Amino acid sequence: MEQALESRGAAPPHIFVTDELATRPPRRDNPRLENLALQELVASLKDAQEDVLPRFVDIAMGLTGGVAAGLSLFEADGGAGLFRWRHLRGALAAFENATTPRDHSPCGVTLDQNRPVLARHAERFYGWIAAANIEMPEVLLVPLRVGDGAPAGTLWIVSDKEGHFDSGDARVASELAGFVSVALHLAGVRRSLEDAVAQQEILIREMSHRVKNLFAVAEGLVRISARGSETKAEMAESLIGRFHALAGAHSLIRPGFSADAHSAKVSDLGSVLSTIVRPHERTSGPPRFVMEGPAIALGEHAVTGIALVFHELATNAAKHGALKAEGGKVAIRWDVKDDALAIAWDESGSSAAIAPTEGGFGSKLLNDTITRQFAGRLEQDWRASGLKVDFRIPLQRLAD
Numbered sequence: 001m002e003q004a005l006e007s008r009g010a011a012p013p014h015i016f017v018t019d020e021l022a023t024r025p026p027r028r029d030n031p032r033l034e035n036l037a038l039q040e041l042v043a044s045l046k047d048a049q050e051d052v053l054p055r056f057v058d059i060a061m062g063l064t065g066g067v068a069a070g071l072s073l074f075e076a077d078g079g080a081g082l083f084r085w086r087h088l089r090g091a092l093a094a095f096e097n098a099t100t101p102r103d104h105s106p107c108g109v110t111l112d113q114n115r116p117v118l119a120r121h122a123e124r125f126y127g128w129i130a131a132a133n134i135e136m137p138e139v140l141l142v143p144l145r146v147g148d149g150a151p152a153g154t155l156w157i158v159s160d161k162e163g164h165f166d167s168g169d170a171r172v173a174s175e176l177a178g179f180v181s182v183a184l185h186l187a188g189v190r191r192s193l194e195d196a197v198a199q200q201e202i203l204i205r206e207m208s209h210r211v212k213n214l215f216a217v218a219e220g221l222v223r224i225s226a227r228g229s230e231t232k233a234e235m236a237e238s239l240i241g242r243f244h245a246l247a248g249a250h251s252l253i254r255p256g257f258s259a260d261a262h263s264a265k266v267s268d269l270g271s272v273l274s275t276i277v278r279p280h281e282r283t284s285g286p287p288r289f290v291m292e293g294p295a296i297a298l299g300e301h302a303v304t305g306i307a308l309v310f311h312e313l314a315t316n317a318a319k320h321g322a323l324k325a326e327g328g329k330v331a332i333r334w335d336v337k338d339d340a341l342a343i344a345w346d347e348s349g350s351s352a353a354i355a356p357t358e359g360g361f362g363s364k365l366l367n368d369t370i371t372r373q374f375a376g377r378l379e380q381d382w383r384a385s386g387l388k389v390d391f392r393i394p395l396q397r398l399a400d
Contacts, residue, residue: 347386
């Protein structure tokens, strides 16, 4: 249906004869039929919204006595856009889903003028109509707009003879089009509200799930910290630091709006690590941490484990390792190898790093998290310059 355009100028006056509508008195006015038609459209909107547009075309063609009718629905395609013919009735039904140009068509003129338009033998000016062997002695077009006035398309009704449409037909078609425009807008608003409510319910379920997980983690931290601390003050200090690490990491989680309550993701591993080590970074001077690696997406459970592990490493480095020295530094590098994440924590710059007591909470947390939660493995090497740890974690365990 869409053809090369041989002319883009304004149509000659004998093609668009809209002014003649004012001189043609109504011949088919029937308020009772019009009221019944509106009632039918209201019923369609209530019971089966997908039937509103086709019934609108049927009713408009019946009330105006046309031989063909349909909708040209506007589609923006990055340029001027195009019209797609939908819900065609009568003699032109075979052209369902055809496309026609926006800027060279009677429908485009109708939207530009934003009023009912009457065209006579439009095929004599628009070559793409003639090329499809369509004859239009008269076509009445009315604009369709939705919501804030954005163009939705046009309703068009074709007659098989000149002089057929009158001012009453233009009024009836315009009133029906106005009703349908409002109905479509309201239906769109209702769908938007329903979608918003559904997303809110998903978010509530997801947040409830996340809070339960955090309480479980917090309970475990309290129990183990109590066993590994000699005083209440020591226990409080360690717990506060670990809770802050968890809070910082979980602030990066974005809710995923889907039916899956486990769909939350963070931007990447680097974002979590930067948040965890930030309290140990200098406010001025050369950085103490160097981090290098590709973006690695993490699931909610993975965030918890990674946050706790690297919080422990940073805390131990500040208490016992390289960060205890003025010139101490830590390099954190990671990469993907054979469907696994390889992470290296490498401290340097100290000459008197001392390994903490073996079997303490930090060592247990590292081992339990990496081997049990992530089904991975780790190797630790305490040197005078600081700790070196190599982790290997299967990628699929990071998605949880």
